[in-house]
Amino acid sequence: MALRIRATRKEFEAACANGCVYGEIRGKRGLYVYAELGAEQEYISSPNDDPMTEYRIFTGCDVYFAQTREQLANGEFEAEDLPNVTAIIYC
Known part of the structure; x- marks a missing residue:
């Protein structure tokens, strides 16, 4: 299973292999991520994808979580992170 990260347009476009991205994971309790x-990799669309949304996929990612934007910025x-995961970024 891949982790889906919502990014701003600027973050989405700037994302590159061996780079980084800031974003958030939506759900009951939103989490901010780095x-x-x-x-x-080439993104292969899923039937559940929103046709008005763009997606990109990266493998071998390390993901770190914060409760607030301020914590993320600082x-x-x-304490826990997710090493070596697949991340789908979208905007």
Whole structure:
């Protein structure tokens, strides 16, 4: 399973292999994330994808979580991170 990260247009366009992206994970409790990206792969769309949304996929990512934007901006991440995951970024 891949982790879906919502990014701003600027972050989405600037994302590149071995780069990084800031974004958020939506759900009951929104989390802010910083992801160190791995290799970019070709994104294969899913029937559940929104046709008005753009997607990109990266493998081998390390993802760090924060509860607030301020914590994210200051690099104050939660104790646990997710190493070596697949990240789908979208905007």
